[in-house]
Amino acid sequence: GESVGLHLPTLSVQEGDNSIINCAYSNSASDYFIWYKQESGKGPQFIIDIRSNMDKRQGQRVTVLLNKTVKHLSLQIAATQPGDSAVYFCAENTPQTGANNLFFGTGTRLTVIP
Amino acid sequence: DGGITQSPKYLFRKEGQNVTLSCEQNLNHDAMYWYRQDPGQGLRLIYYSQIVNDFQKGDIAEGYSVSREKKESFPLTVTSAQKNPTAFYLCASSTPGQEQYFGPGTRLTVT
Numbered sequence: 001g002e003s004v005g006l007h008l009p010t011l012s013v014q015e016g017d018n019s020i021i022n023c024a025y026s027n028s029a030s031d032y033f034i035w036y037k038q039e040s041g042k043g044p045q046f047i048i049d050i051r052s053n054m055d056k057r058q059g060q061r062v063t064v065l066l067n068k069t070v071k072h073l074s075l076q077i078a079a080t081q082p083g084d085s086a087v088y089f090c091a092e093n094t095p096q097t098g099a100n101n102l103f104f105g106t107g108t109r110l111t112v113i114p
Numbered sequence: 115d116g117g118i119t120q121s122p123k124y125l126f127r128k129e130g131q132n133v134t135l136s137c138e139q140n141l142n143h144d145a146m147y148w149y150r151q152d153p154g155q156g157l158r159l160i161y162y163s164q165i166v167n168d169f170q171k172g173d174i175a176e177g178y179s180v181s182r183e184k185k186e187s188f189p190l191t192v193t194s195a196q197k198n199p200t201a202f203y204l205c206a207s208s209t210p211g212q213e214q215y216f217g218p219g220t221r222l223t224v225t
Binding site: 044089104106 | 155156
């Protein structure tokens with residue numbers, strides 16, 4: 001399944017499938033990007049980050065892709081599990097706005113169907 | 115056990131009362147942040163502090179105040195001037211250039 005975070009805020013996938021969550025960021029000067037996972041009633045949890053000098057970064061079952069040309073960020077989750085159900089936010093940092101200030105997207109709700 | 119703590123988890127107040135939300139971190143982070151989250155929305159920055167005794171307004175600072183007297187603590191006061199105070203409040207901290215770590219949040223309900 002695939003979604004654009006700002007236009008399709010929900011994504012449903014079958015357990016075991018791969019998930020792709022997209023995010024269009026706003027500022028071409030942004031140099032640091034983070035994906036967070038937020039479960040209901042809890043604070044956001046860091047998943048993975050990427051700096052603008054990279055195009056791809058992999059973690060455990062997650063991969064972040066950065067396309068600076070079109071200002072697009074994606075989070076790929078392999079073999080999606082029920083515990084992955086949450087809202088996923090992308091965040092960008094622009095240096096001139098102050099050290100490590102982040103701008104958050106609206107989020108995409110991922111629902112994993114057992 | 116390192117991390118960020120926020121208390122209380124749920125808070126109820128009558129309209130017209132000021133209320134202070136607590137945020138403490140033992141991660142030795144210089145920077146701390148307060149965000150507001152409304153249902154189905156992203157996070158909006160209220161105030162941030164990059165060093166003790168210094169803080170700056172974020173995007174929605176009106177009706178809020180903060181202090182940063184200690185590195186570990188960054189309390190947020192929601193004043194009676196805040197028109198719509200009912201929300202989920204999140205505190206975060208970071209080392210400059212690194213990811214922000216979030217607390218568990220405080221859900222404030224004002225009636």
